[in-house]
Amino acid sequence: MIEVERLTKTFGLLRAVDGVSFAVESGQIVGLLGPNGAGKTTTMRMLTTALIPSSGRGRVAGHDLLDEPLAVRRHLGSLPETPPLYPEMRVKEYLAFRAKLRDLSWSQRRIAIARVLERCALNEVASRPIGQLSKGFRQRVGLAEALLHDPPALILDEPTAGLDPLQTREFRALLRELGGSHAILLSTHILSEVEAVCDRALIISQGRLALDEPIAASGIVPGGVRIDLETPEAVELETIARQLAAVAGVEAVEPIHAYASLDHNGAPPLRPGRRRTGWRLRLRSKTDRDDDDSRTNPSDDPRAVLVRRVVERHWDLLRLEPIRSSLEERFVEVVARDVRPSAVA
Numbered sequence: 017m018i019e020v021e022r023l024t025k026t027f028g029l030l031r032a033v034d035g036v037s038f039a040v041e042s043g044q045i046v047g048l049l050g051p052n053g054a055g056k057t058t059t060m061r062m063l064t065t066a067l068i069p070s071s072g073r074g075r076v077a078g079h080d081l082l083d084e085p086l087a088v089r090r091h092l093g094s095l096p097e098t099p100p101l102y103p104e105m106r107v108k109e110y111l112a113f114r115a116k117l118r119d120l121s122w123s124q125r126r127i128a129i130a131r132v133l134e135r136c137a138l139n140e141v142a143s144r145p146i147g148q149l150s151k152g153f154r155q156r157v158g159l160a161e162a163l164l165h166d167p168p169a170l171i172l173d174e175p176t177a178g179l180d181p182l183q184t185r186e187f188r189a190l191l192r193e194l195g196g197s198h199a200i201l202l203s204t205h206i207l208s209e210v211e212a213v214c215d216r217a218l219i220i221s222q223g224r225l226a227l228d229e230p231i232a233a234s235g236i237v238p239g240g241v242r243i244d245l246e247t248p249e250a251v252e253l254e255t256i257a258r259q260l261a262a263v264a265g266v267e268a269v270e271p272i273h274a275y276a277s278l279d280h281n282g283a284p285p286l287r288p289g290r291r292r293t294g295w296r297l298r299l300r301s302k303t304d305r306d307d308d309d310s311r312t313n314p315s316d317d318p319r320a321v322l323v324r325r326v327v328e329r330h331w332d333l334l335r336l337e338p339i340r341s342s343l344e345e346r347f348v349e350v351v352a353r354d355v356r357p358s359a360v361a
């Protein structure tokens with residue numbers, strides 16, 4: 017429903033968005049995360065056709081951002097961080113005004129306004145001036161406006177910023193309801209929000225897409241498989257990596273640490289008298305990135321074959337377990353990779 021391919025935006029010498037590709041399906045809520053200045057708003061402004069991409073393509077409901085901007089806007093609702101509301105207007109009056117701008121006929125306007133007032137639980141404040149509403153209600157008015165033309169895709173920029181915990185909770189419940197029937201791209205700085213409402217997390221860092229991973233039902237991102245093994249001292253990391261990477265389903269082998277002769281708990285080596293090396297490795301598998309359907313397919317799980325491979329080589333397998341890392345850990349990991357030492361100091 018929302019699709020971008022190598023989307024790039026430069027401002028002078030700055031590549032604010034640099035070759036970003038991702039997709040949001042209907043029925044999915046995708047969280048767009050990143051530190052300040054990472055390029056989130058610029059990405060969203062290109063998707064809403066407010067900014068023209070320097071290169072790359074983007075489509076909303078199959079309509080190209082550059083070739084069919086009007087069709088894109090018809091299929092997209094957007095809630096900017098600060099929605100352009102008129103404080104002196106009453107809620108219903110404001111929605112009628114915005115619906116008129118969207119060229120809805122009188123009867124279409126009546127139906128649309130009734131629908132969004134109901135959907136966003138605004139009936140009780142429909143006749144109140146917007147300026148008298150709490151921030152939570154004002155955000156709902158912004159969302160109602162974004163839904164007036166019944167778009168299948170929504171883009172929301174930090175929709176819960178500044179809301180109190182109760183308002184945040186209510187707004188998230190509303191998003192989850194909408195998520196069932198819309199494609200939603202949600203920019204936020206709140207990691208727990210992504211864990212609470214999103215199906216996938218995207219992290220943008222310095223304009224580039226640094227992570228695109230599913231959020232598991234438990235609210236954590238899969239982090240691969242951790243394997244601890246011991247090998248004769250002469251066996252080098254390169255050999256181990258080659259053997260393990262050859263197992264179907266393993267995409268990458270990353271060393272975490274190695275130790276000589278003593279295992280990581282300080283215990284003596286499994287085979288005294290022979291110098292051995294202990295290894296802790298992280299294996300990225302295909303199932304880390306796939307959707308829930310393939311995750312349940314046992315043939316995609318490389319663990320059984322990994323055990324056989326280690327035993328065949330006469331190495332000692334000490335531990336093999338899935339790594340679960342929180343979104344916060346993944347965020348720090350991918351963003352810290354891009355931070356220059358001078359910036360940290």
Ligand SMILES: Nc1ncnc2c1ncn2[C@@H]1O[C@H](COP(=O)(O)OP(=O)(O)OP(=O)(O)O)[C@@H](O)[C@H]1O
Binds near residue numbers: 027053054056058
């Ligand atoms: N119109 C513009 N002209 C020049 N530079 C811009 C313009 N808009 C954004 N930038 C720069 O592009 C980079 C990305 O900005 P962007 O607003 O997309 O980041 P962001 O991830 O939304 O940040 P934040 O979380 O602070 O809102 C920043 O360095 C910003 O200064």
